[in-house]
Amino acid sequence: MSDPFVVIGGDAAGLSAASKCKREDPDREVVVYEQSDWISYAHCGMPYYIKGEVDALEDLLSLSPEAVESRGIDLHRRHEVLGVDPESETVRVRGPDREFEQSYGDLLVATGAHALTAPIDGTDLDDVFTMHHMHAAAAVRAFLAPPGEEVDAFDAGYVDVDVEAYHSRDPPETVAIVGGGYVGVEMAEAFRARGLETHLYQRSDRPVPPFGAAVGDQVAETLADAGVDLHLGTAVTGLEGNGRIERVEAADGAVDVDLALVGIGIRPNTELVADTAVACGDSGAIVTDEYGHTTVDGIYAAGDCAEMDHVVTGEPDWVPLGLTANRAGRAIGQTVAGDPEPVGEIAGTAVLKAFDLECGRTGLVDHDAAREAGFTPVSETVTAGSRSGYYPGSADTTVTLVADRDSGRLLGGTIAGEDRAAIRIDTLATALDGGLTVAELERLDLAYAPPFSPVWDPVLVAAKVLGGQLDEA
The missing domain is CATH 3.50.50.60 (FAD/NAD(P)-binding domain)
Known part of the structure; x- marks a missing residue:
């Protein structure tokens, strides 16, 4: 076929688009490239897997590779897209065994976002995690599990950390969370449920700033009542240790810890289009119109790497959330199949559980x-x-x-x-x-x-x- 729909990224936006396009236009060739083993997994569920409320890591998968392929989608895991050439309408792909060019008729950039660690020093130490990928969830769950507790190592061969090695060590007793946003608050609950002494650091005076003062104050009170040591209005200056994390240095002093979680935010993955005419907005995410189309003909963007219009202001905004990604991807899939569908607007609607x-x-x-x-x-x-x-x-x-x-x-x-x-x-x-x-x-x-x-x-x-x-x- 001469005009394949090529999707870069095999998570919420990418697979929603691929599935919808294939459903609406069964004869269209749909190709998905995902650089990791993991596809269509629930980022939001990882704290609850670590807490123990979700039994198995596999339970966080929405779609298996087999289910995707059964839909007629040509899925390629462990394939990294290295570059996009809008003039030739090709992408350059590196797979496990070779590097090649893939042509496209329509292209969706659904490359997601990555966790921030800068400007904090020491984030490369062992036992310092960002809760943005399933590998980290597997490692932390195994590390926290007491000896004798069965640990789900997920035998599909996806996890690139030595789960048994983490499980064989003495569980941590003290943990530091750097950042009091969604992930920080949810992980504080998970760590306290596991009996850890938990320190939470937040640069501003309240946790979860997007929720405003009234909610932030209640969250702080709830965390404190649950035994979380709050360091509010406190900047972390560095993480220190000899190979492994040993202490947190902050404006209010040092605390010895056995594990650290950094959750200070994410940024959109847009490097792939940096040398093209695909425009990015003030947020750093890719500019899109009401149909998810970028500033380059034939190229769409959706999910955590893309802006969308805010329902209140009518202006572009970047609010990376799961429903936003799924909804935009589905709409783009329908548009590419020949029946244009707006991606909708966003309001930044979000919910959070703090104990x-x-x-x-x-x-x-x-x-x-x-x-x-x-x-x-x-x-x-x-x-x-x-x-x-x-x-x-x-x-x-x-x-x-x-x-x-x-x-x-x-x-x-x-x-x-x-x-x-x-x-x-x-x-x-x-x-x-x-x-x-x-x-x-x-x-x-x-x-x-x-x-x-x-x-x-x-x-x-x-x-x-x-x-x-x-x-x-």
Whole structure:
């Protein structure tokens, strides 16, 4: 065939696109190149595998290589794409045995992102991990397992670390987490569940900054109550040891540790298109239009390496999340098959579990970001019960709403609580997608029954309070 659809990257965006294209156009040749052994795996599940709530590493795979190939997709693992030539419409590929050119009719760049370690010194020491790949998850789980506990070594031959060697060592007793974002908080729970003395370092004054002050304060309190030693407003200056990690040096002093996890963020993998006319935005991710198309004809981008338009600002943004990647990939696959489908907009909707505390966020939460986008932000934070007060199980639910003072439009919000709080963020995400004002949010006909919600859901209570402030303006 003369016009294969070539996909670079075999995870969420890449395989969603490949599968959708093949389903819609069975005669189209679809080729996927993945530089590792792993495809279609759940990054988000790794902390829960390490904690022990997920039994086997294999359980984190969404699709096996055999399942992909059964769909008629030509999958090549352990094949690294070295370069893209838009003029000849080819990519240069290095496989285990040879290097070759592959032509394409359409090309999807779905190369994901990589974990940051700079500018922290010592991240190359043994027993320092970034939780961005399954190899690290396998190693940490084995290291933490006490002698005699069976360890899933995943016998498909994918893991490139010596799992048994980690398991044969004495388990660590003290661990340092550098970074209090999603991964840091989730891994703090996993480490505490394994009985480790856990130190969490965060440069800013609160963990999970994208969730705002109200949620960040509650997360900090929850972590402290669970026995996590918090070092907030504290920069780590280096990791030290003789071959292996032995201590963390920070602004508040040194702590001896047996294991360190660095989770200070990720950056998009765009080096592959650096020498082409494919443009990258201010975020460093690839610029795309409403159909995922880049600035070069025939080349698309999706997932953690690509920007998408924000539903509130209408401007390009980079929010690397799983649903975003899957949805964009699926839309691009349909477009390439001949039926154009927009990739949709993003709101940065995310949820987080910190022990028993559930947290959610969506839209513009930070006032400075809202002002930069041309809005005049105003916000209110309220706490209300999650169920009718007389019904067992009710818990405080804290809701923060942010709106534009001039138009009354809802800009974003956060939620935290212990009783089904996180899922309530979907109401706010839907309201953002519909461009609702706070008054319109307050008038939503949300469901009520004592086991599920009070008559006035916490989201509606927050809308009432914020609406009153807007009325006074």
